[in-house]
Amino acid sequence: MSEVSTADQLAILKKTAVKQLNECGVSNVDHDELDGYVNSLKSMAFNQDATLVSGKDPSELETVRRNFVEKKLGVSDKDKAMDAINKVADKMSGIRMKSRPAFYYLVNHELN
Numbered sequence: 451m452s453e454v455s456t457a458d459q460l461a462i463l464k465k466t467a468v469k470q471l472n473e474c475g476v477s478n479v480d481h482d483e484l485d486g487y488v489n490s491l492k493s494m495a496f497n498q499d500a501t502l503v504s505g506k507d508p509s510e511l512e513t514v515r516r517n518f519v520e521k522k523l524g525v526s527d528k529d530k531a532m533d534a535i536n537k538v539a540d541k542m543s544g545i546r547m548k549s550r551p552a553f554y555y556l557v558n559h560e561l562n
Contacts, residue, residue, distance in 0.1 A: 519534070
């Protein structure tokens with residue numbers, strides 16, 4: 451049995467993210483943007499916990515706000531950020547294992 455390479459694992463992460471985005475009503479995915487979110491997980495590709503977002507865990511959502519929305523997107527308005535994050539958590543509530551790249555993608559689009 452062959453080992454799964456990091457590239458293969460990232461491809462799986464992207465496929466999952468695209469599927470989840472489609473489930474959330476995004477039919478025209480910006481693949482360059484999504485690739486950025488997938489590739490940002492390269493060093494953690496095999497850590498399932500790192501590649502998923504818990505939409506019901508307040509500390510996890512605060513981490514998304516601080517590390518993604520504030521540091522990566524430059525949005526420092528906490529209320530605006532948490533509003534977008536909570537809308538995405540609601541939008542993805544039917545998905546048990548929320549893909550971090552899909553979650554980030556939706557948050558970015560909720561803010562813009």
